Amino acid sequence: MSADQGLREAWEKIPTPGEVGQELERFAGRRMERIIAIVVGVGALALGTQALVNALVKMTVPDLPHLAMLSLVFVPWLVMLFCCVIGRGVRVAAGVFFFAYILVLALWPFVASRGPAVMPSDQPWIFFLVNVAGVAAVVAFPLRVQVTWALIGPFLYGAVRLYQGRFRPDFWIVTAFDVSFTLILGLVLVALGWMFRSVATGVDDARGRAVALYTEAASIEAVEHERVAVAALMHDSVLAALIAAERAETQRERDLAVEMAREALTRLANAESPAQEGSDEPVQIELIAEDLRLTVTQLGVHAEVEHYGHGAVPDRVARAMALAARQAIGNAVTHASGRGLAIVVEGHGDTGLTVKVSDTGAGFDTSAVRPDRLGIRASILARMAAVGGVATIESDRRGTVVTLGWSQS
Template sequence: MPADPLSIRDAWSKIPSPGAAETEFERFTGKRMERILAIVVAIGSAALGAQALIAAVGTMSGGDVPHIATLVVVFAPLAAMLLACLIGRGVRVTCGVFAVAYVLALAAWPIVVDPAADGADAQPWIFFLVNVGVVAAMLAFPVRIQFAWAFGMPFVYGYVRLVQGEFSREFWVTTAFDVSFTLILGVVIVSLGWMFRSVAAGVDEARGQAVSSYAAAAAAAAAEEERVAMSALMHDSVLAALIAGERAEGDRARELAVAMAREALTRLANTEAPVAQEGSDEPVGTTQIVAELRRSLSEVGADAIVEERGGLGLIPGRAARALVLAARQAIGNAVAHAHGRGLHIVVEGHGDEGLRVTISDSGPGFDVQTIGADRLGIRASIFARMAGVAGTARIDSDESGTTVTLGWSR
């Protein structure tokens, strides 16, 4: 079933042009990767946040106002970040707010918490959120700041922890273990995020280059197709009309030349028209094709018989038009180069399944292999025209004559 030209035009308009700004289509993989990272961060941060909240509630007393304020400063942005990651909106803003708020809360920890509240072996609840602050920075900040957060956050926590323990020897061992663990984990998290984003960016870039290459190739193919069609039009209609007008001697010849010129001007005017105006694709019968070939013989003043064979049928209008125009060119070549000697035309129908037209003459013939690329009468008007409707064209020529066989099958 042929595609709707409007649908093709609409789909073509969605292909980004080379050099255009990055579009939603071009960043498809990158956006999907950001969405996946946000969901994974939301799941992991929710688990660690729940663990930290349970630990905080267990160690909090009713009158500890600074401690309660610290909980609000940390968990309110955390809740907003989790919600934003789940719905996919405002992720960078909320993650950036939490990353900064957590650093401030961590730096103020020795001030708002009693140093004697936690021992060296008891980890404070704020420790569980160190790497949550790192992943928040991964979603909110550029790569350099992400690595700065991954390296700096553990050391801030270690310094705060040592200050809380007044730099006593028993705090050094546990703090060193906590710092090394969070440092390694944070660097791994940021590195994985950077790697996944790089891969997604590479995929998007490759897709953009492929689309640009396809668009350039399609544009070149369309330009070449238009050039061939225009060359065939100029050769078939315009040049033929000019030659007919120059050679017209009688009234009948002049009338035919005027009719050919009128048809050439009409076809030239329709070159910029939409596809729907280039000719109907309604089925055409074999008898109508035979009538068109007989009219072509009359126009060039050739005396030949059009023989009908096989069963009558219908073929698409475009295929019929291509067959008639290609046959007309073959007839013109036979008249011009063989002077119409032995000109014989056979139209063999195969019902609705196809049609074959054979044009033969008994002229001197020519070498088909030596046909130049600039010989539009054969390259464009016969071979290219039949190929444009998925038809076939074959030329056999020797000293005994030339036979042009045109075919189209469903």
């Protein structure tokens, strides 16, 4: 493969700005969220299992209020674990568990007071879930909510624990140790989540800037390649045709000059094909409509790009029709000030495509278009003919309609 062919294939694979936004904008961020969900699932499984075993071991007799509290918090816990495994609905499940735990924490003094007196060394099962609620907040909520819970959650547990122990002095030391442990661990977990997400965001931003710069450089290279090709063509073909026409004296010489001019116009229409000829890979009709919407936006005019039907056309056809439509849009903006500009893209499944560009300007006489008007003859008519398509131009005082069509032969 030659260097020119390699550059051509690389150019064809460069994503458009829209594709960059969809595919690369959150590439690292999405994967980091998946990693965080998996780590949260593993940690929640370990701590939650400890809490569940602790609760069941200490339940000597059936206690309906206690069983109700267990169901209230451990059913959302199981759902959160399942969502972490499958990678869907993690935020919602984690948020539900977070609020369920807060509700259980608020109800704990009333339910725990029904049982026998407890010793300071008897660790309640709600202690194991304080940091599970913290990592659930890391997954489900913004940073400010995560920090708020990491700072307040341990103290809420401490207040509940002291209330259960009737604020006896021997409970204060044990509770202070538990609160300090959960406070430090919760802040560390929040800091780790923030750090990893910041790194992922930085990677995504750097990737987006790199792709944008590469796309811009490739575009500049393609423009320069086209400029050189057109300059060479003007020197070798167009000027030769003009010189031949000027020097023609006989009918045969005039006919030869006309043929040379036609060949030069055809080659001029295909001057950008070495860089953007495209391949036979299918391109969805929706992408052509999006490209024309971007063209309208860049020209600064207000026009609706309507899209009907579906299907796909070869990449080379899509490029040719998009370029021809851009030329028609540019003509409407230049000569009709974009009045009544409308673009319709209609797909016919796998059989073909029609693009119609119309305006309500003053129109022009199509039969009076001079052969040297390359904007119509080369950029529209010759370009469509080069890919086996057709282009028709209808114009009168009510406006101009340019219809581009391609069908599968």
